[in-house]
Amino acid sequence: MEALTHRTKKVPMDQHGPTIYEVARRAGVSIATVSRALRGTGPVAPATREKVLAAVKELRFTPSRLGVSLAEGRHAANGIVFPDLSGPYFAEVLLGYEEVASELGRSVIILSRRGRTDIQAQVRELAGRVDGLVVFGDIVDDAVVAELIAAGTPVVLLARTPVEGADLVASENTGSARALAEHLIGHGYRDVALLGTPTGDDDIGERWASAARTLAEHGVAAPPPVPCALTVEGGLEAGRALLRRDSVPEAVMCADDQLALGVLLAAEELGMSVPDNLAVTGWDDIMAARHARPALTTVRQPMRELGARAATALDQLITGARTTARRQTLATELVVRASCGAHPLEDQ
Amino acid sequence: MEALTHRTKKVPMDQHGPTIYEVARRAGVSIATVSRALRGTGPVAPATREKVLAAVKELRFTPSRLGVSLAEGRHAANGIVFPDLSGPYFAEVLLGYEEVASELGRSVIILSRRGRTDIQAQVRELAGRVDGLVVFGDIVDDAVVAELIAAGTPVVLLARTPVEGADLVASENTGSARALAEHLIGHGYRDVALLGTPTGDDDIGERWASAARTLAEHGVAAPPPVPCALTVEGGLEAGRALLRRDSVPEAVMCADDQLALGVLLAAEELGMSVPDNLAVTGWDDIMAARHARPALTTVRQPMRELGARAATALDQLITGARTTARRQTLATELVVRASCGAHPLEDQ
DNA sequence: TTGTAGGCGTTATCAC
DNA sequence: GTGATAACGCCTACAA
Numbered sequence: 001m002e003a004l005t006h007r008t009k010k011v012p013m014d015q016h017g018p019t020i021y022e023v024a025r026r027a028g029v030s031i032a033t034v035s036r037a038l039r040g041t042g043p044v045a046p047a048t049r050e051k052v053l054a055a056v057k058e059l060r061f062t063p064s065r066l067g068v069s070l071a072e073g074r075h076a077a078n079g080i081v082f083p084d085l086s087g088p089y090f091a092e093v094l095l096g097y098e099e100v101a102s103e104l105g106r107s108v109i110i111l112s113r114r115g116r117t118d119i120q121a122q123v124r125e126l127a128g129r130v131d132g133l134v135v136f137g138d139i140v141d142d143a144v145v146a147e148l149i150a151a152g153t154p155v156v157l158l159a160r161t162p163v164e165g166a167d168l169v170a171s172e173n174t175g176s177a178r179a180l181a182e183h184l185i186g187h188g189y190r191d192v193a194l195l196g197t198p199t200g201d202d203d204i205g206e207r208w209a210s211a212a213r214t215l216a217e218h219g220v221a222a223p224p225p226v227p228c229a230l231t232v233e234g235g236l237e238a239g240r241a242l243l244r245r246d247s248v249p250e251a252v253m254c255a256d257d258q259l260a261l262g263v264l265l266a267a268e269e270l271g272m273s274v275p276d277n278l279a280v281t282g283w284d285d286i287m288a289a290r291h292a293r294p295a296l297t298t299v300r301q302p303m304r305e306l307g308a309r310a311a312t313a314l315d316q317l318i319t320g321a322r323t324t325a326r327r328q329t330l331a332t333e334l335v336v337r338a339s340c341g342a343h344p345l346e347d348q
Numbered sequence: 349m350e351a352l353t354h355r356t357k358k359v360p361m362d363q364h365g366p367t368i369y370e371v372a373r374r375a376g377v378s379i380a381t382v383s384r385a386l387r388g389t390g391p392v393a394p395a396t397r398e399k400v401l402a403a404v405k406e407l408r409f410t411p412s413r414l415g416v417s418l419a420e421g422r423h424a425a426n427g428i429v430f431p432d433l434s435g436p437y438f439a440e441v442l443l444g445y446e447e448v449a450s451e452l453g454r455s456v457i458i459l460s461r462r463g464r465t466d467i468q469a470q471v472r473e474l475a476g477r478v479d480g481l482v483v484f485g486d487i488v489d490d491a492v493v494a495e496l497i498a499a500g501t502p503v504v505l506l507a508r509t510p511v512e513g514a515d516l517v518a519s520e521n522t523g524s525a526r527a528l529a530e531h532l533i534g535h536g537y538r539d540v541a542l543l544g545t546p547t548g549d550d551d552i553g554e555r556w557a558s559a560a561r562t563l564a565e566h567g568v569a570a571p572p573p574v575p576c577a578l579t580v581e582g583g584l585e586a587g588r589a590l591l592r593r594d595s596v597p598e599a600v601m602c603a604d605d606q607l608a609l610g611v612l613l614a615a616e617e618l619g620m621s622v623p624d625n626l627a628v629t630g631w632d633d634i635m636a637a638r639h640a641r642p643a644l645t646t647v648r649q650p651m652r653e654l655g656a657r658a659a660t661a662l663d664q665l666i667t668g669a670r671t672t673a674r675r676q677t678l679a680t681e682l683v684v685r686a687s688c689g690a691h692p693l694e695d696q
Numbered sequence: 697t698t699g700t701a702g703g704c705g706t707t708a709t710c711a712c
Numbered sequence: 713g714t715g716a717t718a719a720c721g722c723c724t725a726c727a728a
Contacts, residue, residue, distance in 0.1 A: 017499055019704090019705055019706090021705085029714075029715085030714065030715045031705090031715090031716095032708080032714070032715060032716080032717090033713085033714060033715075035706070035707060036708095036713095039707085041707085041708080042713085042714095043713055044713070044714085045713060060499065063476075063705080063706065064476060064706070065476040065477045065705095066417050066704080066705065066706085067418070067704075067706035067707085068705080068706055068707075069720090070414045070415070070704090070705075070707090070719095070721070070722095071706040071707040071708080072706080072707070072720090073707095075414070077457070077477070086440075086443055088439070088635070090439075091438075091439030095460070095462075098458060098459075098460050099460065102459070102460070102464075107457050107474065108457065109425070109456065110442075110446060110456050110457075111446075111450070111455070112443070112447065114446075114447050116450075122450075124410055125410070125413070126455065127410070128412055129413040129425070129455060147408065151365050151408065232635070261635075261639050264639070265639075287436070287606075287609075287634075287635075287636050288636035288639045288640075291612070291636045291639065291640045291641075292636075292639045292640065292641070367721055368722060368723095377699085378698065378699045378700075379699090379721090379722080379723090380698070380699060380700080380701095380724075381697085381698060381699075383723060383724080384723095384724090389723085389724080390697090390698095390724085392697075392698085393697060396697080412720090412721050415704095415720080415721030415722035416722060416723080417704090418703090418704045418705070418720090419703080419704060419724080420722085420723070421704070
């Protein structure tokens, strides 16, 4: 068995149906006429059109995208680069993105990082197959982004530090982090831990900065964020360590919901009651947050909307409907549930 | 503003960097030499290679995928068609798929249905951009699948009724449905409801058939499955209706976890305790299943593995490593948690 | 070792 | 109204 990544030598893709030439011959016309008849891009006698359409139907002809793209000078496809495809957050964003892109007549090519090291090269290669792309999170170097833009590829950044010349779609962090911190203060907690550190200059840094500032304003000094993997398992392990300390914090703010779910598991394991012995909060409002018991207090991000906005923005850049970069911030919402403390709660 | 779905008239894509001709001129060689130097596909003098590489670097040249694909006769891309991108189940499958496909050097183009009606046309169009594709679920007509195969496009079906000539990757339903039903019987339940009907000839039909058969063997006649949307909301509404009946069932088997979560909410709303007053089971083992309270008894599907297998199978078909269709079934696993009844439970 | 030229499947511009 | 024909960007026999 030869290496699977190798190029297949000579499979002239004619498996993929007839060409426009065969249609033309069958209809007794020239390829130009076939093209015109099919795209309605010029005058064609009704009788001729009939002949062409008949030939097309008989031969099951579908124009080759490759040929079309080459001649048209466009791919009719967008790319999206993910830091990681796992977890509900990314999936939801992707959903919103695909839906809009597809409505705009563009295919969506995805590229997930998943621990790959050659991501920069892969992004360049991806850029060659699309009319523009969305970069999600801090996985692609600023330099590479700048290079893409310089080369004329429209780029929309998603939940990431801005880059000159690129659109940015992000959700609001500072205000909600403040609201969340104030809510915890309102519960009377003075000993608050922050779980999960930024992987780069992504959203998390902003959230913690705002939360810490807010806590400080109320005379509460939060210790530096505890590093841990942004998964349920990561939260479980970090939670165990945290809750076994001599002085267990009163409240744990987690960088995302998956972490928070892990902490809930850790608390349960150690026989602690949430929220009686410990308050826990998340971020994102993934599906499991609502169904966990206690239900998670968290900050809802408009995940679908993030993706949808990115798709729309990218389309504007590609079509030239807009030529200057724009940065938009989507509102988030504090969702108070049971995990942060006992009081009249409203589960959504 | 002109219609966004319209073709951009004359944007000669040269935004996307230099061509091989410019590199050749800059290096003072012919395009053939540039190509050879870059792909290592023929002899090139070391000195010449240096010149070429230098020119490539200076010009930031990246070969156009369009040109490469057209000349090579392959796309180096795979498609995957989803019934719906929402929910953890599909996201996980996609993750497994993308990872393997990408390792095999193929880009992944996604197409989600999301209520689109022209899906058959979209699938045909997608087929024109890829070397092969995966069809997930019952969204694409058998006829269209057959047509694709007849046209020479390798197709792998995922969790769907088989089609002659196409690979199939599915997870085991019958055995696990039986195990689940027997488990409920073991709890002593005699009045069991089935929630959620097949949307087509997908997995759910198989599960219910097996479950009903098993129940019948134990003298329990299950009423026909209750139709409802396969979402949390759908489960909530159907659950309300079900639990307000004169005779509330002892156990509800749900077609998937999201439904089951909805039923849990309905039970809570109506003041019923799960599992004391009602047993509930799901299917899939999504993240929320483990964190729900009570934790959901369910059947775990190897979602990532489903995607990974599909990618591998498709690659074999494309490269010609295998020429005859194959059908593979992946094992599933009954996961007993708290929602099906009180007894020594083991949360994973 | 290197260059020339034909081909891949369309679209679109000209003449006719 | 229709038909040649030149792009589009690359790969690769075949020649030199």
